[in-house]
Amino acid sequence: MKITASKQELMKSLGIVMRAVPSRTTMNILYCILVDATVDTIHFTANDMELGIETAVNGSIQERGSICLDAKIFSEIIRKMPDDDVTIETGNDFQTMISCEKSVFRIVGKDTTEFSPLPSIDRKEPVILTQFQLREMIRQTIFSISPNDANKILTGEYMQIRDNEIRLVGLDGHRIAIRRVLMDKAYENREVIIPGKTMNEIGKILTGEMDDEVKLFFTKNHMLFEMEQTTVVSRLIDGVYFRVDQMLSNDFETKISVRKNAISSAVDRALLFTSEADKRPLVLTIEKDSMNLRIASPVGSMSDDVDIDMEGKELKIGFNPKFILDALRVIDDEDILIYFLNSKAPCFIRDEEQSYIYMVLPVNFV
Amino acid sequence: MKITASKQELMKSLGIVMRAVPSRTTMNILYCILVDATVDTIHFTANDMELGIETAVNGSIQERGSICLDAKIFSEIIRKMPDDDVTIETGNDFQTMISCEKSVFRIVGKDTTEFSPLPSIDRKEPVILTQFQLREMIRQTIFSISPNDANKILTGEYMQIRDNEIRLVGLDGHRIAIRRVLMDKAYENREVIIPGKTMNEIGKILTGEMDDEVKLFFTKNHMLFEMEQTTVVSRLIDGVYFRVDQMLSNDFETKISVRKNAISSAVDRALLFTSEADKRPLVLTIEKDSMNLRIASPVGSMSDDVDIDMEGKELKIGFNPKFILDALRVIDDEDILIYFLNSKAPCFIRDEEQSYIYMVLPVNFV
Numbered sequence: 001m002k003i004t005a006s007k008q009e010l011m012k013s014l015g016i017v018m019r020a021v022p023s024r025t026t027m028n029i030l031y032c033i034l035v036d037a038t039v040d041t042i043h044f045t046a047n048d049m050e051l052g053i054e055t056a057v058n059g060s061i062q063e064r065g066s067i068c069l070d071a072k073i074f075s076e077i078i079r080k081m082p083d084d085d086v087t088i089e090t091g092n093d094f095q096t097m098i099s100c101e102k103s104v105f106r107i108v109g110k111d112t113t114e115f116s117p118l119p120s121i122d123r124k125e126p127v128i129l130t131q132f133q134l135r136e137m138i139r140q141t142i143f144s145i146s147p148n149d150a151n152k153i154l155t156g157e158y159m160q161i162r163d164n165e166i167r168l169v170g171l172d173g174h175r176i177a178i179r180r181v182l183m184d185k186a187y188e189n190r191e192v193i194i195p196g197k198t199m200n201e202i203g204k205i206l207t208g209e210m211d212d213e214v215k216l217f218f219t220k221n222h223m224l225f226e227m228e229q230t231t232v233v234s235r236l237i238d239g240v241y242f243r244v245d246q247m248l249s250n251d252f253e254t255k256i257s258v259r260k261n262a263i264s265s266a267v268d269r270a271l272l273f274t275s276e277a278d279k280r281p282l283v284l285t286i287e288k289d290s291m292n293l294r295i296a297s298p299v300g301s302m303s304d305d306v307d308i309d310m311e312g313k314e315l316k317i318g319f320n321p322k323f324i325l326d327a328l329r330v331i332d333d334e335d336i337l338i339y340f341l342n343s344k345a346p347c348f349i350r351d352e353e354q355s356y357i358y359m360v361l362p363v364n365f366v
Numbered sequence: 367m368k369i370t371a372s373k374q375e376l377m378k379s380l381g382i383v384m385r386a387v388p389s390r391t392t393m394n395i396l397y398c399i400l401v402d403a404t405v406d407t408i409h410f411t412a413n414d415m416e417l418g419i420e421t422a423v424n425g426s427i428q429e430r431g432s433i434c435l436d437a438k439i440f441s442e443i444i445r446k447m448p449d450d451d452v453t454i455e456t457g458n459d460f461q462t463m464i465s466c467e468k469s470v471f472r473i474v475g476k477d478t479t480e481f482s483p484l485p486s487i488d489r490k491e492p493v494i495l496t497q498f499q500l501r502e503m504i505r506q507t508i509f510s511i512s513p514n515d516a517n518k519i520l521t522g523e524y525m526q527i528r529d530n531e532i533r534l535v536g537l538d539g540h541r542i543a544i545r546r547v548l549m550d551k552a553y554e555n556r557e558v559i560i561p562g563k564t565m566n567e568i569g570k571i572l573t574g575e576m577d578d579e580v581k582l583f584f585t586k587n588h589m590l591f592e593m594e595q596t597t598v599v600s601r602l603i604d605g606v607y608f609r610v611d612q613m614l615s616n617d618f619e620t621k622i623s624v625r626k627n628a629i630s631s632a633v634d635r636a637l638l639f640t641s642e643a644d645k646r647p648l649v650l651t652i653e654k655d656s657m658n659l660r661i662a663s664p665v666g667s668m669s670d671d672v673d674i675d676m677e678g679k680e681l682k683i684g685f686n687p688k689f690i691l692d693a694l695r696v697i698d699d700e701d702i703l704i705y706f707l708n709s710k711a712p713c714f715i716r717d718e719e720q721s722y723i724y725m726v727l728p729v730n731f732v
Binding site for chain 1: 447468469470474635638668671
């Protein structure tokens with residue numbers, strides 16, 4: 001094999017496929033990137049057996065072939081090369097020469113027959129979103145999952161398609177985050193649980209452009225995300241998700257409207273007196289025109305007041321301030337609405353159209 | 367005590383004195399910042415007993431007094447405040463209220479009598495440098511010290527004043543870094559060993575402006591750096607420094623001139639095949655117009671060629687690439703000169719005026 005591509009193009013492609021290279025594994029081949037120039041296009045592929053990424057590399061093929069290269073060393077070599085065209089050439093016994101201007105690196109690759117190819121997935125009837133939509137949906141929900149939970153279902157995100165509506169849901173037992181997007185047309189109803197790691201990595205690969213599309217394909221055990229040059233295949237999490245709709249409610253006794261930045265800053269201040277070890281509640285005291293936020297710990301106390309518009313009853317309720325702040329941080333609206341029933345019931349932060357819903361359970365306070 | 371200052375001014379002052387707050391200590395009072403408004407100016411002071419920093423804070427004093435506040439909590443509170451005037455007010459039992467707009471924090475301070483004041487130092491006959499000069503001298507030598515060495519002398523920097531010449535030296539047994547600056551006038555001859563930590567922190571406090579001065583004062587055991595609003599006092603390291611001049615030599619058999627960026631990039635590439643555990647030598651093969659750089663390890667090998675102008679003999683010599691790169695990184699010249707005697711003798715990277723000298727010992731190669 002002998003191929004040439006610009007350093008910049010190689011860096012871009014490596015940045016994408018490196019997301020599927022595990023940091024720890026017992027299978028050495030998984031640390032490798034497959035460099036494939038057996039057909040007309042150069043492709044890089046990495047596959048940790050749960051998540052696989054393949055991307056097309058703009059470059060020229062002087063001699064067809066393929067090789068597996070250690071991802072870390074390969075990417076470090078490319079990163080340190082001059083900003084010029086880089087040639088990758090294989091010889092006997094997987095000897096690989098990577099050269100650019102006067103710099104020549106020699107490393108030993110691995111047999112490509114050891115490499116597990118991506119599962120082949122039938123690409124029929126895609127669900128189509130813009131890359132902007134999917135990236136935003138992930139960003140606005142992923143923080144609510146429980147990545148290290150023993151219950152696998154909590155480590156993933158729930159994707160539900162009903163007619164022309166797609167919903168992404170993350171929950172961890174204390175809170176729920178839901179983002180809903182209306183698509184251009186109706187699709188077959190589906191529901192899948194996608195690993196959190198997949199969603200995190202996809203979120204970083206998506207361009208975030210309104211003009212770029214991403215096509216979603218589903219099989220029983222896998223899901224495929226197709227972008228212009230890049231394809232991501234992920235295993236799905238087996239199981240039945242929680243009945244999310246039963247956890248939601250539109251009843252309320254207290255509704256407030258508040259400037260997002262004002263409440264965010266105040267809740268952020270409260271985080272000073274809370275920690276993993278010592279989860280002090282943030283107590284909200286909601287009155288006609290003003291909401292007081294108060295937290296006290298052995299270290300000290302904080303009190304802050306935020307202007308609000310309130311409908312309904314006055315209320316005093318406690319929360320883990322981190323859960324409230326996590327939701328506030330991903331909302332783009334300047335003014336937000338929060339709905340409360342009573343001091344024992346969850347609060348809902350949501351817009352009128354319910355394009356986003358954040359539910360947070362309250363905590364006891366004295 | 368009751369004082370008011372802008373959030374921005376408080377942040378700036380905290381950023382300076384926090385550098386003398388230890389991350390670990392058995393004396394709780396050392397975690398504190400002394401807020402002193404007993405005289406006409408507000409001062410913040412922190413002192414870890416080796417390094418002490420005092421800075422003047424622009425603000426107003428409504429009621430004189432002083433308090434010690436936990437540095438971490440105090441600075442976090444200020445950081446989270448709105449961008450407005452902040453009032454700090456003490457009450458009974460060291461109760462302290464920190465408020466800004468509607469945000470009110472309450473913490474408990476400590477008795478200021480527990481706080482160790484900075485050692486008082488007679489400010490006579492200062493040695494005067496620009497802040498730019500001292501900052502550059504530190505940046506260009508500090509990397510050569512051995513911060514965790516059992517031999518205390520190696521953990522510090524050697525400052526030597528002879529007439530109108532000031533030299534700063536760092537060495538670790540494998541290399542020496544020397545920066546020399548000529549001052550406007552001659553001063554009394556002096557030599558001191560300053561702790562590396564002091565130099566690191568001073569380097570970050572100095573503005574780096576040519577127009578700002580820093581005055582140096584010396585006592586037997588301490589040194590004081592006086593800037594416009596800030597004073598830094600440091601203990602000195604006891605002992606006699608190495609005879610640096612005896613380690614230097616102007617003899618050479620091979621002299622090369624090379625573009626700094628070209629050699630830096632090539633040496634940086636070589637770092638890929640060297641690690642703390644496996645210190646492979648970088649072998650330089652110096653010929654008439656070209657220098658080859660080569661390194662080989664079990665992982666792979668690299669070879670690079672750099673254009674040079676050579677005077678004298680051809681030479682093959684090995685180095686730890688990190689030591690060469692550390693020196694190259696702090697040199698601002700576009701073209702540099704390197705002097706070699708033979709493959710067993712150190713090389714010297716230095717300019718014609720010897721305003722900087724970097725000596726690196728060679729290593730064996732096969």
